[in-house]
Amino acid sequence: EAGVAQSPRYKIIEKRQSVAFWCNPISGHATLYWYQQILGQGPKLLIQFQNNGVVDDSQLPKDRFSAERLKGVDSTLKIQPAKLEDSAVYLCASSSISRGPRGELFFGEGSRLTVL
């Protein structure tokens, strides 16, 4: 079974530029998550989708971050314009809805963003 795929693995941009990250979850997983992990900290949830609907985006900085999951499969996270403090690893995860809250999340390798 293929894992969670993310791209690009690394991205370096200047502040005020834009960037987009892509995630393809494990096949059949209805729930998809985007986390931000700043160096030395635990991952922080940005947005959670169930199929193509948003379940929780309370911690997403909506003035600059946006995410979509149009067909309920893969997802894109965009940052525009980027700030220095957006430098972090962006982790995508998915889980099976049939397992409910006991289901573990499966994570991709992450996309490391450096904003100069």
Add this chain to the structure above:
Amino acid sequence: AQKVTQAQTEISVVEKEDVTLDCVYETRDTTYYLFWYKQPPSGELVFLIRRNSFDEQNEISGRYSWNFQKSTSSFNFTITASQVVDSAVYFCALKAAGNKLTFGGGTRVLVKP
């Protein structure tokens, strides 16, 4: 609101020593799940163990064991006979209503040969 606290930021041990990682959580929900994840230098978070809120039986799985105490809201994790490959950052996490997984700040474990 959910909160997970890992007070230990870094632990250093010599190979074959046991390592215990502390985790304290907060939630108002009566049904919840607790997890431990490992993040090796490669960066990918790997699921290790899970415990539900209504079963306080402690378990052992290979070299991993965990101690869940609802009375103190603690979910501690032990690696027995540590190996160099255990060097990683370990995260405790909580999932309650809404399937949102909340992580602690992590504990870096360094196992020296």
